Amino acid sequence: MSSRLILLSITVSLAFATAPAFGQKFKPPEGPTPRTADGKPDLSGVWDLPYVPDMSKTGPNQKGIAELPLTEWGQSQWKNYHPEEGDYTGACLPFGLVRSINSPMPMQIVQNNKYVSLNFEVDNWFLIVPIDGRKHRDQVATWAGDSVGHWEGDTLVIDTVNFNGRTRLDTIGHPHSDQLHVIQRWTRTDLGHIAVEMTIDDPKTYSKPWKNSRTFTLRPDWEIMEYSCEENNKSLWEGRIKVPKY
């Protein structure tokens, strides 16, 4: 476990060590929060998401909590996680909700008065969040869970349940169960930023809910690009990455 923590610390350091050798320092656009015709904040745009490989750490544009309140079951899931024995993301299985948002690749939001569509570059997955007042659907549990959203003032609250429990929260592998309930509060504080507060509520894995906060940054100069985990996944085909057994 400690070696993984060391690796993550090192990862953060490299993020700075490998700063691009060229290019101007990017400044997000400035201005007031844009709004739709019905007066709601308009979250549309291509957003740079902070890479969050370890939700217990604080990094650029992201704040974690140091001690995750793991239950005994959660501890056993954490201690016994060995990605070399099975890595679902390396095997191109769905990242799921939280790990998609934690990924280092951008996301485009498209919004109308009934839906907010989250279009992730990572493996080009998308997630459509109804915001028309409907309740959670009663359906088979899924990798990304079932999301519904509603406005609380200028904050979009996305509530997600009904996960299949097969994903990990972050790259380092923090666990969750099928009892996971994720509450996200997204507030477009100005033209260039969305402030995000994510609450992880999973009584089987964590003894109490905990939060992670971060900031999405608008990138008007970016477009979402094609991305395929399957295209040339030599690591899987040549046996260095293994498909997990569920």
Add this chain to the structure above:
Amino acid sequence: MKVKIASFLLVLGVAAVPALAHHSFAAEFDGKKTVKLEGALTKLEWTNPHIWLYVDVKDESGTPVKWQCEGGPPNVLTRNGWTKDSLKVGDQVTIEGWLAKDGSKTCNARSVKLPNGQAVFAGSSNSEYK
């Protein structure tokens, strides 16, 4: 031209695992085993989910030994100004990285440099302002 393999605990700031692996680095590579490869590029695959570099590295007897090294995702590299033409077949490169756990001649590239010291495919999706 020879392969140098070091096996030791990495010291923070001296060497580092890639910042951009969207999946678990530890699933495939050993962060305690570094490698430095010098040789000629024989192929570059500019493909998702990661680019791959193929290099012939001469062993002690001068016999070329084929190595393959994983680089960053092409989307991230593109946003940082790199293209599939940033390296050409035949270019002499020095790759530093980490070895695969399975013992194959596979590495995860931390840095790729040309003989004049210029770094190629450096940069990260942690954008310039961070």
